Amino acid sequence: MSCLRRAWEQFPIVVLTGMRQAGKTSLVRRVFPDANYVSFDIPRDAEHARLDYEDFIASHSSPLIMDEIQYVPEIFRHLKYVVDRDRRSGLYVLTGSQDFLLMSGVAESLAGRCAVLSLSTLSLSELTSVGGVDTDAFCWRGGFPELWQRSELDRDLWYGSYVATYLERDVRNILNVSSLRDFDRFLRALALRAGRLLSYSDLARDVGITPNTAKNWISLLAASRQVFLLEPYHRNAGKRLVKTPKIYFTDPGLLVYLLGFQEWSAVVQNAAWGAVWENLVVSEVFKYFLNQGKRPPCWFWRTQQGDEMDLLIETGPQQFFAVECKTAARVESRDLKGFQALEKAYGEKSLQKGAVACRTKRSYPLSEGGRLKALPLNGRSGLLNWLP
DSSP: OOHHHEEEEEHHHHEEETTTTSSSHHHHHHHOOEEEETTTTTTTHHHHHHHHHHHHHHSSSSEEEESSSOOOOOOOHHHHHHHHHHOOSSOOEEEEEEEHHHHHHHHHHHHTTTEEEEOOOHHHHHHHHOOOOOOOHHHHHEEEEHHOOOSSHHHHHHHHHHHHHHHHIIHHHHOSOOOOOHHHHHHHHTTTTSHHHHHHHHHHHHHHHHHHHHHHHHHHHHTTTTTEOOOOSSOOOOSOBOOOOOEEEEEHHHHHHHTOSHHHHHHHSTTTTHHHHHHHHHHHHHHHHHHTOOOOOOEEETTTOOOEEEEEEEHHHHEEEEEEEEESSSSOGGGHHHHHHHHHHOGGEEEEEEEOSSSSSEESSOOOOOEEEEEEEETTTTTGGOOO
């Protein structure tokens, strides 16, 4: 919220993107209660702006919130003309869920004239600060605001409706997918690969599509913030390093739903539990940076010899905050091999701090001086409060 206000005070236009139902509209209307508001989700308003922009602007004075802006891409060039004449800050807020369409218009017409922010679903720390939500409940129910505002909502029914609506509105309209059944199967196959190296050819073979189609569909999911790719850190360390990205889901509840679990107890007893936990940790770290308006300085590290680190947060040139993800409550010495390999590859001073994000309730040191710690994900002594 503070990041949004800072951007509003410095730029004529603020662009806020994010997943559907992440709360973009509620956020901007709460932060800017005195601004006028129009939604291009309403066909009449979209046509008005598309066919007669000058009359539309005359009818809606600034400050103005324009919701679902991707439905009227023609408006970007008009906004460029308006802003070039009046560079005052705080004129327009643009929101949109379809980042691929929205950002192409921003890049062409509004470069240098706007701040671009991304809104994720609610983070674990946000929910625990107001409602005492524990990690398991968050991982099961996810971070979509409506699921927490309305406790009576059936979680499975809500996610089922979300996926169906997303498929119909975004996928069919944007990529003209001929078989929504194939795309639904693709989503579930992708969920099985969360936290793993992404092979487009293997994924395409399992779903029965071409590798290029798999790439296009993942680009769609990434652009609409449903998933994100974690790139490998591959600066020279004297070894051959893996250069294939890993894939994660932005919202843990959506991931668990797509994996087909009927109750939480089945998740922690399944072989996929480690991947679900890693997805939760990595996605929460990403949200930590995004909520500050920063690009996450995050990577993973893996050599072809088998040395690896789940998450590297780069704090300087070859300087890292390193994180391993473990579902156990107690950390053993073998869980520290990745830290040792990283120091051997880049030097002892490369590792500024290290954490094993695990199921412990309290933090405890893993090395002299406390440079390495076992940490819960959340809480005062948790990973999210120890990040750089």
